[in-house]
Amino acid sequence: MSQPDADVQLLASALDFEPDAVGIRSREPLGAGSVTGMQVQGDERLLYYLDTSALPVRAETGLVAMDGPQPTRIWQHPADPHLPALAPVAFEHAAGSLLARLGLGAQAAPVLIAYRPGRRAVLSVTTAAGAVWLKVVRPSRVERIVRAGVAAAAAGIPVPAVHGWSEEGLIIMAAAEGQPATDVEWDPRELLDHVDDLRARLARAAWDHRSAGILGRLEWYASRGDDRVAAVLADAQRLVEGSTGEPSIAVVHGDLHFGQLFLDADGISGVIDVDTLALGEAAEDPAAFLSHAIASALLTNGAARERVWALADLAAGRWAEDARVRALTLIHLAGHMIAAGERGDSARVTALVDAARAVTAGEAPSSSGAKNALMDSFESP
Known part of the structure; x- marks a missing residue:
């Protein structure tokens, strides 16, 4: 009988689950390691992420194990330690308050469109002015991403307009044309x-x-x-x-x-x-x-x-x-x-x-x- 995946074993041990109850949903490289998304059987809400990237974060948002020279992190969405702006905008009240300051009245709760743990998340919000996109990225990357959009637009690339951005890693964008x-x-x-x-x-x-x-x-x-x-x-x-x-x-x-x-x-x-x-x-x-x-x-x-x-x-x-x-x-x-x-x-x-x-x-x-x-x-x- 094959042994459970090493990440599955680590998560099951840390959270006292049976390894057979944990299934891998996603895994991709991140930093010096990887980030693995895992679902716990029987409860769709229990989606955990195990992170061995060793990338620095501003604050920890879950469990941190020091089994070796680098930390292993475990968190639940939306408390991604690499994306500190995600949790605040994932809920209707906070996102609505933020958009109101930009003159964009939200008409519905944010909808998560895409999520790559440790890297970025994209949410859509319906406003009186149409769809607005909230892109959440690592704080260390946000200024470069905004500048990349400016450089692309200057080269004639039809990129969506940016309504605003914050150093916490949030970019608020218009919808693409077409x-x-x-x-x-x-x-x-x-x-x-x-x-x-x-x-x-x-x-x-x-x-x-x-x-x-x-x-x-x-x-x-x-x-x-x-x-x-x-x-x-x-x-x-x-x-x-x-x-x-x-x-x-x-x-x-x-x-x-x-x-x-x-x-x-x-x-x-x-x-x-x-x-x-x-x-x-x-x-x-x-x-x-x-x-x-x-x-x-x-x-x-x-x-x-x-x-x-x-x-x-x-x-x-x-x-x-x-x-x-x-x-x-x-x-x-x-x-x-x-x-x-x-x-x-x-x-x-x-x-x-x-x-x-x-x-x-x-x-x-x-x-x-x-x-x-x-x-x-x-x-x-």
Whole structure:
């Protein structure tokens, strides 16, 4: 019988739960370690986070264990010690008071849209002036993120306007113009043309913050993955080592995918999450876009499924002749594999392995077994 995951054992021991009652919801690298989200069986409210990042925080908000030279933290959402502004704005009264000071009367309680523990949270609030977005980040990053938005706007990138921000790590933003690309139909080839135009504008931005990009996650992924992940990462490493010359450097979005885009009749009308704007490897954005398209195609049903697969195939044909784009795409796919494996979704892991093999070989992702691997999990439209 296999031993429980080390993070599960630590949480169960600290809080006096049985390890079998704890399930992993998420895990990703953070600082020198990771942050793992875990659900306690039988009570949906008991969602805990275990943090081995060793990153400094302004104040502790949960348990702190000193089993080694660095602390291990355990907290419950929304008391994230890395995001001190999260708990105050997660509730209706506090968020309403804050928005009122900016002349934005809240009409409903905040709705949590996204949360990456230790990194950021995004909430939406309906106001008389329309939707307002509350982005919560680490205090140490907030000023740089605001400046990144200014730099992107100066380069002609249609980023949402900022209503205000605080040193505690809170940014209050307007909604992006247009409709989310995830909610509307688009022609795959035309969308890629617009993305290439966006990449050219990003490259002209006056920005010098550097980032290691997805290559910086390779070691962490290798430590967490199984043999299939190791094989994909070995292919990525081989492609990196086989590429000739120094990688091209440019200003990149850093997390570019069609979920970050808003569209209107003229093309891309809004771009969100430029928090990751960085001077880095030019292959970063096409690799992130391609890997996300593949991962999204595996989760898409109905008529949109063919369109997203076509987007992945065309993106591969347009960008993946570059060995470094293929390498970085493989690292992204390895991350998706690890996440699927920790959720117990073996079918998705297998499909991602098949797609990774196609990318490695320079073939269309849909030509692999991945395209049809998960069809049985979809209901008929």
